[in-house]
Amino acid sequence: MRLFNCTNCSNVVHFENTGCVSCHARLAFKPSDLTMVALDSGNGALLPAVNAQAVFPKRCVNAEVGGCNWLVEDDDETGFCIACRHNVTIPDLSVSENVENWQKIELAKRGLFYSLLRFRLPLVTRRQDPENGLGFDFLAEDPQSSDDEPILTGHADGLITLNVVEAHDAEREARRVALGEPFRTLLGHFRHEIAHYYWNVLIRDRNAFEACRAVFGDERADYGEALNRHYREGPQPGWEQWFISAYAASHPWEDFAETFAHYFHIVDALDTADAFGLRTNPDVETPAENIELKRTFDSYRSGSAQTLIRAWVPLTLAINSINRSMGQPDLYPFVMSEAVFDKLAYIHQLIRSEASNSM
Template sequence: MKRFRCEVCGHEVFFDSTSCVRCGTHLGYLWEDDRVASLGLSSRWSRCANAGRAGCTWLVSRDADLCESCALTRTRPADDDLEGLSLFPVAEESKRHLLRDLARLDFPVVGKAADEEGGLAFDLLSSVDADVTIGHADGIVTIDLAEGDDSYREKVRRRLAEPYRTMLGHFRHETGHYFEWHLVESTPRIDEARDLFGDERADYQEAIDRHYADGSPDDWQDRFISEYATMHPYEDFAETWAHYLHIHDTLETAVEFDLISPIDPDMAFDTLVTEVWSPFATSMNVVNRSLGQRDLYPFVLPRRVVEKLVFVDSLRRR
């Protein structure tokens, strides 16, 4: 995340700030400009209609109701679902963060309103009355709002023996499925992807059954970013995509807060991973251990995984 400052007094503010703590100016985020703007400096902007219900901090033009992020939500909890509504803002916050990631990296985001067949939309569903399966199908990303509850998410993480589980991670992972569908499967890049990730035409249900019956290959750490990535080529790509976004966002933040030196924009991505990301991730982990906490980034990036990350990087529009 980049650093933002109040346009009125220059005090530091943040991506989701709604007011400046120094001067009290009302603020909001403009996605198209990637800046936190003052509502008092222009009559062009107003708050998104979801400011109250979803805690949205983005601004819209006066003739619009929903911001670019909220407009992508196809389904939300019912008005009488108080538990679902209480977790709705957590999911929307992660979605806003994701969309900034994608825009900054020049991955196009087109909603279903503009492209009904190939566009992107989100179903943010409450599992109060029925189970919700997190996933992607035909441009629809489904998220279980229960994952916004820290205790629930930690319980699931422990049950599945995962090293890492966050709401933002879910959004990043599931949009990986969407962008593979869009940028890889129907393009000449599919053969290259199959060489790296495997044949995505393999039966998905059989792969799930095999994974949960037999576990991961003994040598999975030499070829995959996580055990979940070993289940099916689709999951390998989505896990790699999520880590690609993790890396870029974290390094942007580290540069903005002077934790590392500015990065040459022309640096090859494999060099970025080995010479910048890996040393920084190690330092983050050691700092966390010094505080008695788990590693912030509990992953190892073998050569094969770096090659997969380089492939994801090559999908960017430049």
């Protein structure tokens, strides 16, 4: 994630900010050019005024209750920004805890959409395509009912379901421990589930099965039985040599989704590191004895997966060492094998090809 500047006073601001701490202007994210703009806190006009003419950009309908800081830059009749218009169901906001959880979920979802926009991946809403468009059901269980089926995070034909209790840190950590996962975050959920959607869009709908199967295996294997076996018996011995996570070893669809999500982790974390001047990416085009560390590395536009990996590995070593020096567990609890590198290279090429086609 890049750092941004307030357009009114040039103070450094962050993606999550809704106001500038320096000039106190209201801030909004402009998705068309991925910038943060300042708005007059009184009348909502764009700051500074151009040629003394006040411009009043449209804020997302979810600006107040949902905490959305994105602008609406088209004439979409819903009044929602490009991220919020994909929502199908939101929790009952008369319940205060649901409001807090939903706002956390929406913040993570906007982080996902930032990457989708940077990658130029196609976005189709459920209104545009009711059967296969991208949509989100954010559901809350009724604590007064004993008949409700548990709400599980998942994906079905473009519709992503998330139990809003996942936004509660203690509950999410309890589930992580119970499932033996090294890593469980809201943003991670979104990146994993969106991968299933893009498997449909970029693989299934384009009949690109052969190349994908050559890397991840045959997805026609019984999915339900594969997951039942995974939860009953655990991952296959030696899974670390072939998969980024134990869950990835359960079925080719999950291998694709876990690798796809991991690619997003890598690219966006490198983007953040570069924004803060953490010089982890060597100029790999020069001889080893002349290597210089640069700060101009754009991970979202990297030409090769190998370049990303060369930058990523030393960064993970550094951040894990920092965590250990503070008595904290590793921030990055993964070990990547050569087989995983190859899978990441496939995902890199898949996304980069889509970006080239959209230009």
